[in-house]
Amino acid sequence: MINELEIAESSQDPKYIQLAEEIIRQIDEGNLEVNQRLPSVNQLSKELHISRETVFKALNYLSEKGIVRSANRRGYFIQKVSVRPKMRIFMMLDKMTAFKEELYEAFFRTIGDKGEVDVFFHHHNPAIFKALITDNLQNYTHFVVVTFMREDVSEILNLIPPEKRIILDCRENRLEGEFTMVYQDFAANVFNALLEAREQLSKYRKLILVVPSHISHFAEVERGFEQFVQETGFPSEICTEIEEKQFKSGNVYFTLRAKDDHDLVKVVKLCRKHKLQLGEQIGLITYNDTDVKEILEGGITTVAIDFKRMGELTAQKILNKVRDIEVVPSKLILRRSL
Template identity: 30%
Template sequence: MQNIYEQVRELENIQGLSKHEQLVRGIINAINDKLIQRGDMLPSVNSLIRELGFARETIAKGYKELVSRGIVESKNRIGFYVATENTESSLRIALIIFAFDSFQEVFYKTFRDSLGATAHIDIFFHHNNIDVLESIVASVRGKYGMYVVAPIPHKRTAGILNTLPLNKFIMIDRHQPMPGDFSYVVQEFEKSSYAAFSKLAPAIRKFQGMIHYYRPASDTPVEIINAYKKFVKDFKINSVIRTEYIAGSIEKGYVYFTINNAELWQMLKDAKAKGFRLGKDVGILSHNDEVVKEIIFDGITTYSTDFAVMAEKAAEFVLTREKVQLVIPTLLLRRGSL
């Protein structure tokens, strides 16, 4: 402890350095000089008041900055500890998402680039498992300066996420209601899906019917299947809902709609093997756009939100701490497949 006090006192006469900045810099210097290391307990607020004569508010402000930068972690009713020896990182961010699918990779790369080189991002995957999400949140709580979370639609989610500090939290991808005033940058599924289907109705009616593949236990938003059922009823479309696509089962005369990329690639492989022309013999619609869907087979028709914009807005909140509550628009991208 004495080493920390000495490091702080050495900065007393530096012009333009406030007392809270003096405390922050002193602790960082102690870490850089290997006087303290990861896991070591830092002096209590009362000890710092007694040894340095700083105001309680000044010390609280200094520790708050160190915690927000991810250098120090706070353990409730125990104290403050050194969280990392990497003091060059200005901010540590916990990014908690479903998995690393292609569109989430777009989000991550844009998010990382928008934050700049000094931010440190740790990625955690909950795979739509509520127990995994709860375990991740418990393990990261108090150790990061910002928490960016794609939630799970589950009755336990709100209670889990509310254990995080809402001023350091932003919800991404899908919106999950929970108490408190919090920031979010999300997409909307039901109205946007219905709007996309409706615009495609004239093209869909050229075929005998439409087949949608939906796995009830998957992370696919239930709002999409609700919108689909309403659409086929309102527009009197001959429709079948199946749980999975069976390789080789594609038939001429139908529109195929899947959210699962593995199923999409198999459909395209089967269509090519059978000599079907996309947009003529069969129609194909996909959710969540990406570059490859724009290129292959003269383009696959998709409807999708812009995950790059979502990432930019989330990064802006992380950098500025200015509250944001935004729903990113969903766009229909017409191409040759439908």
């Protein structure tokens, strides 16, 4: 096989591109099959009179496109005999929710046939998060990552070359280089929503933020809430759970627990149990909008994030080769619960 590879000194193409194209040609001509082992890096370097670095660069280029795969200490093998689209996109989400599904579908539709998207989930597990990234560094052209990790994962994220790194939904600091980030600003979202709802809030006596302490963006949410309280002097409290003994007329709750809407359901049940009118004696604002919230109890006030827009915007930046940082703003949807 090596004898049939040609590297031209006179070519304007870099040698690593020439080598990659020659391997692709061998595949197209049927000379290489799936799982067939390529000659070693040393063999290719010696026979073609090119550096080992050039060989590695060519093989990494092919790995990113899914054409070859590396096996630890065993060399490189043909992975596919049909060349993949130019872009191979690694997309890692924290977990699948209705919101993340909307984001993913919008991203996938916008990328279209210009790339292949493989989806992974880390489930807030640091070991899984690290392994998924480190095991795939040579296999993809782009890495779209949603973090929401309590641990600092900047060191792992910095393993991804900046031009391939796209941070999505949750802001990450301490990252190196010029990269892309499309995210929601929790502090600003909470502050702006409360400020916009100030007139509706005025009929209540106490504003209570209900936010689980284990969520990774707890500090940002708390900062936005406290900024509003400091600027308005509104009586307030922060708690992790809604206590029935503290549940009384005049309270307005701002809940952020998205999973199963536990706090939303508890407020509604307690209102019914104590015969308190939601939107009059008890107020409620929740984070993230759903179809159920639109109709439940005449409508639940929400701070809504446009996840469809977030997915589309991220895909557009990849397609247009734009590297920048952009915030997707939230929108307050006022309904009967406030």
